[in-house]
Amino acid sequence: MTILIPSYEPDERLISLIHHLKEVSDDSILVVDDGSSEEYRGIFDSAKQAGCTVLTHKMNQGKGSALKTGFDYVRQQGGSDGVVCADSDGQHLPEDILRLTKVVREHRNHIVLGSRQFTGKVPLRSRIGNSATRMVYALATGKPIQDTQTGLRGYSSEMLDWLCQIPGNRFEYEMNMLLEAPHVGYDLVEVPIDTIYLDDNKSSHFRPLADSARVYYPFLKFCASSGFAAILDFVLLFLLQGMTSNLLVSIIGSRLFSSIFNYTMNRKFVFAKRNGTAIRKSLFRYFSLVIIIMLLNYGFMYLFHENIGIPLIASKLITEALLFSFSYWAQRKIVY
CATH class of the missing domain: 3.90.550.10 (Spore Coat Polysaccharide Biosynthesis Protein SpsA; Chain A)
Known part of the structure; x- marks a missing residue:
């Protein structure tokens, strides 16, 4: 020894x-x-x-x-x-x-x-x-x-x-x-x-x-990537909600575009590996996670906004805070 x-x-x-x-x-x-x-x-x-x-x-x-x-x-x-x-x-x-x-x-x-x-x-x-x-x-x-x-x-x-x-x-x-x-x-x-x-x-x-x-750099990179994706998600959510008045359509549309941005940033800069994780595998895992989080997002948003009556902005903030830690853990552990 x-x-x-x-x-x-x-x-x-x-x-x-x-x-x-x-x-x-x-x-x-x-x-x-x-x-x-x-x-x-x-x-x-x-x-x-x-x-x-x-x-x-x-x-x-x-x-x-x-x-x-x-x-x-x-x-x-x-x-x-x-x-x-x-x-x-x-x-x-x-x-x-x-x-x-x-x-x-x-x-x-x-x-x-x-x-x-x-x-x-x-x-x-x-x-x-x-x-x-x-x-x-x-x-x-x-x-x-x-x-x-x-x-x-x-x-x-x-x-x-x-x-x-x-x-x-x-x-x-x-x-x-x-x-x-x-x-x-x-x-x-x-x-x-x-x-x-x-x-x-x-x-x-x-x-x-x-x-x-x-x-803390790896975690900070994830926070930055998620922060930019969240801004994009927020803007698109309110634009689509104003255009369609349909919460489910707005959530799906905003999450689709923001998740493509977030996947690209995370794979290239946050969870990048020297040996490279196969794009096909990580892509499938990531968008499977997106679907799970989107369903949870809709469930929480519907509960907070539609049932309880919390304003849309506050409902969105509460929901994203609840799902942030789960998303980081799942991407680090499973996706990449």
């Missing part, structure tokens, strides 16, 4: 973690210096002296890039066991890291997550950030997990080719991994670990605005 530690401008906690791991395990330790400045050279030299392999990026490329450098190195060395990734800031206990190595050996072709339980004193930004990404991941996949942002993760060697191909070079890489895993047949295993935040997590290099935008 290889313990992979991506590191950018670490402190002595990295060396402390390495020494503790050496005391309790014979697993090899691979450290990737992600372009740290020269003043940190002594720390990485100490890691080498402790028996670690150290790979170096000439400039900072991001955590995702550092992880892929490590995965590629293990792949080239022919490692047949697996890799457990840990952060360099002392927030993963050696005993938790070793627990993951055991679970990786028992669960081949699984992503093993060291899931924090977020009990005790947790920095507010970490608590809010993890809650938000848990919600986004549950909406995207229909499968809730405890900790989407954990840096303590394990993988068997059969997964290394796939891990090197996942898009993303910074913190979004780990979210992309979780989003893509169900589509290639990799399940998740969660292992509870201690929640440790040192100095209110001040050592983290996570940039709240820039990196959060990268993490």
Whole structure:
């Protein structure tokens, strides 16, 4: 088993973690210096002296890039066991890291997550950030997990080719991994670990605005595509309703045109795959979903507008809000 530690401008906690791991395990330790400045050279030299392999990026490329450098190195060395990734800031206990190595050996072709339980004193930004990404991941996949942002993760060697191909070079890489895993047949295993935040997590290099935008980018793209399609749907609905005074005809007509626009945007920009999902399959699935959502749309609109008497605009807004999460989950899980 290889313990992979991506590191950018670490402190002595990295060396402390390495020494503790050496005391309790014979697993090899691979450290990737992600372009740290020269003043940190002594720390990485100490890691080498402790028996670690150290790979170096000439400039900072991001955590995702550092992880892929490590995965590629293990792949080239022919490692047949697996890799457990840990952060360099002392927030993963050696005993938790070793627990993951055991679970990786028992669960081949699984992503093993060291899931924090977020009990005790947790920095507010970490608590809010993890809650938000848990919600986004549950909406995207229909499968809730405890900790989407954990840096303590394990993988068997059969997964290394796939891990090197996942898009993303910074913190979004780990979210992309979780989003893509169900589509290639990799399940998740969660292992509870201690929640440790040192100095209110001040050592983290996570940039709240820039990196959060990268993490949520797949979901934001879907929101943008759906938003433009919704505007088109709204305009056509009211135009057709004014022309025909028939709610069913108006809904069918507006949804037909807006769904063609939405399918094109989602297939090209939101759920695009490098290997490409066959147009014929995704087209059939998408418009099957359109029919289901259109029937639900009509049912809710008829209930709210015709039966209860809620104005058309308000009925439309309520209906779309109810169906938005279902549509995202179905397209991510089934269509693309």
